[in-house]
Amino acid sequence: xxxxxxxxxxxxxxxxxxxxxxxxxxxxxxxxxxxxxxxxxxxxxxxxxxxxxxxxxxxxxxxxxxxxxxxxxxxxxxxxxxxxxxxxxxxxxxxxxxxxxxxxxxxxxxxxxxxxxxxxxxxxxxxxxxxxxxxxxxxxxxxxxxxxxxxxxxxxxxxxxxxxxxxxxxxxxxxxxxxxxxxxxxxxxxxxxxxxxxxxxxxxxxxxxxxxxxxxxxxxxxxxxxxxxxxxxxxxxxxxxxxxxxxxxxxxxxxxxxxxxxxxxxxxxxxxxxxxxxxxxxxxxxxxxxxxxxxxxxxxxxxxxxxxxxxxxxxxxxxxxxxxxxxxxxxxxxxxxxxxxxxxxxxxxxxxxxxxxxxxxx
Numbered sequence: 001x002x003x004x005x006x007x008x009x010x011x012x013x014x015x016x017x018x019x020x021x022x023x024x025x026x027x028x029x030x031x032x033x034x035x036x037x038x039x040x041x042x043x044x045x046x047x048x049x050x051x052x053x054x055x056x057x058x059x060x061x062x063x064x065x066x067x068x069x070x071x072x073x074x075x076x077x078x079x080x081x082x083x084x085x086x087x088x089x090x091x092x093x094x095x096x097x098x099x100x101x102x103x104x105x106x107x108x109x110x111x112x113x114x115x116x117x118x119x120x121x122x123x124x125x126x127x128x129x130x131x132x133x134x135x136x137x138x139x140x141x142x143x144x145x146x147x148x149x150x151x152x153x154x155x156x157x158x159x160x161x162x163x164x165x166x167x168x169x170x171x172x173x174x175x176x177x178x179x180x181x182x183x184x185x186x187x188x189x190x191x192x193x194x195x196x197x198x199x200x201x202x203x204x205x206x207x208x209x210x211x212x213x214x215x216x217x218x219x220x221x222x223x224x225x226x227x228x229x230x231x232x233x234x235x236x237x238x239x240x241x242x243x244x245x246x247x248x249x250x251x252x253x254x255x256x257x258x259x260x261x262x263x264x265x266x267x268x269x270x271x272x273x274x275x276x277x278x279x280x281x282x283x284x285x286x287x288x289x290x291x292x293x294x295x296x297x298x299x300x301x302x303x304x305x306x307x308x309x310x311x312x313x314x315x316x317x318x319x320x321x322x323x324x325x326x327x328x329x330x331x332x333x334x335x336x337x338x339x340x341x342x343x344x345x346x347x348x349x350x351x352x353x354x355x356x357x358x359x360x361x362x
Contacts, residue, residue, distance in 0.1 A: 019099070173201055197224075200223045282300065
């Protein structure tokens with residue numbers, strides 16, 4: 001996938017200036033190729049070097065602006081290329097006005113995608129859970145990504161929504177924070193306004209920043225951290241796994257430790273209560289059923305976040321959004337409550353999952 005992405009970026013650096021030269025009858029366009037290279041390479045560099053995690057306004061602005069420009073260039077490439085191919089059959093499509101219109105269309109799509117990423121959607125579902133003695137409502141919220149994309153305003157909206165919904169407990173299933181920019185006591189203090197039990201399990205992004213400071217702030221906010229351990233509440237047993245690999249044979253592009261789900265899960269002492277397993281990434285899906293676990297909650301995939309990745313993500317993560325049954329265990333994968341990389345969503349939405357667990361009548 002990474003190689004394909006790099007090939008597409010390289011092609012856009014050559015093709016878009018070439019197309020502009022042909023349509024607008026320009027003498028030279030190599031400076032535009034240089035500009036495109038700097039913009040695209042600059043954005044990729046902010047991700048690959050971890051520059052986006054730095055705690056300064058320059059990193060925040062660079063990350064956000066270059067991300068949207070990156071998306072604009074890719075959508076412009078797709079639209080212009082489609083118009084070019086269509087123009088082989090319909091000559092009147094090869095006009096300067098039409099190419100300008102294509103740019104405006106790409107700009108409008110990016111603006112809509114950015115706008116779509118500014119809010120969240122609350123989704124609801126119910127699930128029967130054997131052994132449960134009373135209904136329990138859980139708010140499942142992975143991938144908030146507090147940092148350059150998400151700060152006080154978004155978190156305040158989240159707090160208000162959760163207090164209106166009144167879940168019995170809340171699970172922040174990894175990637176709650178992705179930048180040192182967000183590691184401020186006054187920001188995390190907002191979690192204290194939430195009127196429900198709160199739990200947290202690690203994602204991969206907590207390991208790309210000052211991990212200990214992030215965990216300290218989460219704990220100080222009154223959120224119980226589960227790092228491959230359990231908590232008993234409301235007649236449930238929450239099993240919160242540290243972010244880890246599925247097993248020794250499965251490749252993980254976000255590997256942050258030498259832990260493996262198939263090896264760590266059996267080590268966790270159990271109470272016998274009906275269990276909910278939370279692990280940030282939807283991997284290791286054959287393991288929970290082996291230990292009588294009927295429910296697993298995950299995030300991580302963002303459901304691809306932006307088109308066309310929303311259509312390609314299934315080839316990397318077969319279980320990438322929604323609800324599945326794997327070997328008798330129900331897996332629920334959230335699209336995530338925030339965004340990473342590009343501050344935009346197209347073909348997906350920021351999701352707050354509300355799951356009502358009810359006793360299964362035997």
